[in-house]
Amino acid sequence: MPSRLGESDHCAAPGAAPVHHCKQPLDIPKDALLKEGFTGSGSRRGLKIFAPKGCSNCTDGYKGRTGIYQVLPVTDAIARIILAMGSAWRSPTRLAKEGVWDLRRAGLEKVKNGLTSLEEVNSVTVE
Numbered sequence: 001m002p003s004r005l006g007e008s009d010h011c012a013a014p015g016a017a018p019v020h021h022c023k024q025p026l027d028i029p030k031d032a033l034l035k036e037g038f039t040g041s042g043s044r045r046g047l048k049i050f051a052p053k054g055c056s057n058c059t060d061g062y063k064g065r066t067g068i069y070q071v072l073p074v075t076d077a078i079a080r081i082i083l084a085m086g087s088a089w090r091s092p093t094r095l096a097k098e099g100v101w102d103l104r105r106a107g108l109e110k111v112k113n114g115l116t117s118l119e120e121v122n123s124v125t126v127e
Helices: 030-036 076-083 091-096 102-114 118-125
Strands: 023-026 050-051
Touching: 023 102, 076 118
Parallel strands: none
Antiparallel strands: 023 050
16 A cells, blocks of 8 residues: 555655655754754754665665756846846855755755755765
């Protein structure tokens, strides 16, 4: 019987979240979640962070790969800066004002959604 609607008892397809038996919940204190970069609302008590557990089908708990991306939508404000040959669009503060997530924030969203582990996101976003 499927664990959730549309899921089989086998590991998820590449790019999808692992099923219940391929991941284990982590108990991370709220202050540690805030330090990692989750916002106050994202670090609330109900947030579940998972680590890969693995099984005979997926080995390490995450079958396949998932990417994290920083996407720059060209808003009117960004378009004006680009057309004026400006570089202000490269400013993290300016991008945040335009609603653009940096790579770290995009990764944390995937952690929050159970698509990857915090350890994996840290391995590519923390220097």
